[in-house]
Amino acid sequence: MQLVATALRYEGFDVDTAATGRGALDRIAAFAPEMVVLDVMLPDLDGFEVVRRLSADGQRVPVLFLTARNDADDRVRGLTLGADDYLGKPFSVAELVARVHAILRRTKIDDEPSRLTFADLILDTGTYEALRADERIELTPTEYRLLQYLMLNARRVVSKSQILDHVWNYDFDGDASVVETYISYLRKKIDRFDPPLIHTVRGFGYSMRLPRDH
Amino acid sequence: MQLVATALRYEGFDVDTAATGRGALDRIAAFAPEMVVLDVMLPDLDGFEVVRRLSADGQRVPVLFLTARNDADDRVRGLTLGADDYLGKPFSVAELVARVHAILRRTKIDDEPSRLTFADLILDTGTYEALRADERIELTPTEYRLLQYLMLNARRVVSKSQILDHVWNYDFDGDASVVETYISYLRKKIDRFDPPLIHTVRGFGYSMRLPRDH
DNA sequence: CGTCGACGACCAGAACTCGCGTTGGGTCCA
DNA sequence: TGGACCCAACGCGAGTTCTGGTCGTCGACG
CATH class of the missing domain: 1.10.10.10 (Winged helix-like DNA-binding domain superfamily/Winged helix DNA-binding domain)
Structure with missing residues (x-):
């Protein structure tokens, strides 16, 4: 999903990436991002495990999950574990960007310029x-x-x-x-x-x- | 139950969380919340014990219990112990939010119309x-x-x-x-x-x- | 300076896909 | 047993994509 990073950089965000779950945990610790976009499918730990470890470490960072299309099960697990939103594949970049903005807006508690x-x-x-x-x-x-x-x-x-x-x-x-x-x-x-x-x-x-x- | 915190934050409530019964007692003392949402199942003290200690300390804070599915026994114990309401798992976010508003309305802190x-x-x-x-x-x-x-x-x-x-x-x-x-x-x-x-x-x-x- | 050809853009209409509404029926509780 | 809930299936029509004809613009060449 290079696409995600490219799209968000293009929007002016400062983006870091990792290819694995463990890599993600490292980068999150080092980079201290305002939010995380996380694919459920990862080579080592899955996305849920990453979120679980994050909250176990007391890290409070908003997460946008990328799940397989229409997978209600993934959706529920994600939301239950504290993901802030999810997006089924395939998505359009416009939608990804809109969700990212929505999450950042929400966590900054200024109400949305709709x-x-x-x-x-x-x-x-x-x-x-x-x-x-x-x-x-x-x-x-x-x-x-x-x-x-x-x-x-x-x-x-x-x-x-x-x-x-x-x-x-x-x-x-x-x-x-x-x-x-x-x-x-x-x-x-x-x-x-x-x-x-x-x-x-x-x-x-x-x-x-x-x-x-x- | 990250879900609970996420849902209530989204509704505009100021939410603090704890993972254990003792943690909850600490946070309640420090945070002085208008109400408490309490899971019956906790790793150390159970929810009932938390309520008992709260009232022993003279804390008067409304409590919404989250109980296991269909556990009539839990519900009775919760209510007799002074919980203000209970909600069986799994619940819907709409219902959780409605109950929270109802409790706050009853205690006159909330102005939600009926x-x-x-x-x-x-x-x-x-x-x-x-x-x-x-x-x-x-x-x-x-x-x-x-x-x-x-x-x-x-x-x-x-x-x-x-x-x-x-x-x-x-x-x-x-x-x-x-x-x-x-x-x-x-x-x-x-x-x-x-x-x-x-x-x-x-x-x-x-x-x-x-x-x-x- | 005028004409011609090529290429990009525009858009009407046809073909196809897919979202939505509705209904009947099955299952699970109380 | 009845009510509440969920699913499956069908049909319609809105939404999307493709096709192809026309127009406008630009550069080349006589």
Whole structure:
């Protein structure tokens, strides 16, 4: 899961990694992280054992578990042992990042800024709707994740393959043209108003920004 | 039972924990909590002994007991010893939180109302009935917890896995489709009237809100 | 300076997948 | 025995992906 580290570094987090359970315990002791992302499947100790030893040592660190898809048993064991959240594979990076932010927010006890804004566009993360010009805009799950990704990277240009990596499940092996299709859907829903916020940067990708006039 | 601490922290309570009976007595003396959640099974002293020593020391703190499944004997002992309530394992987070609020309400530290309302729907948390359009609606325990969870999160979208975590017992290992079944039951009972209050947000979860007119 | 070809982007519509609602039936207690 | 709970299965339709035609842009070349 190099992917996880890469994605979180890209988000600006300071990330350390370990390949084994014992390695993780070492790194956690040395690195003193604000939170831990832990795969249940590890070569030596499993994720649960790592959590158990952590709490036995009196370490109090929030844990996000990565579990096999739909494995209710893993989920329960994780939550019972004190994991703060879990995520079934395959997940999308957008979702991983959202959960990590949610955990950090929760542990800092400042209540969650449940909306993302750019210009006059608002994305409500509590209802999964967008708002623009006093209109409520319903989004499908993929549209929502894409818009969230664009807004988190406002003003930056993101390539189609970056988008695929972050918004789609990591095991998606289809064609990059879906991105174009979804950009088209989003434009119909949110760029029906002026000014347009989703811009094509030909040959590079897309960018959410205000139009430059010149 | 890290789960208990995690759930209550998430609800906004300030929580301290101990792993043993003696540890608990120490922490209670130092922390001076408004109430105590106490497992009957502890490595050294059992829960009853902890309560006995507390009252011997003149400490008056409300106690919620966690007992083994179906152990009527434990329940009786707990209550006669001055516990304020008990909860058999496995319990659901919703129930734990409700009991904690109930105890705090009784001791006047909490201001939780005994009825939840949304639009013309009323949920009486004392009688476990719902009221709508002058009709009394009886609910099964699971229906009640589900409705309560939806009403506590009114207008927000809650996912099926959030619902499972809060409404179902923590050792439930079935799949999320039970949630759909219970939503269906609830709709038959309370959304038989207009307007519908339980809404599906496809791909995200469910939300209790008034219908929006586009 | 104008034309042409190539490539990227856009988007409508078809095809397919999968999430959700509902129902009937089985199981486990009290 | 009845009620509460959970599961399995089916069908519908929303959501997602793919296909292919068209348009716009840019560089090359006459």
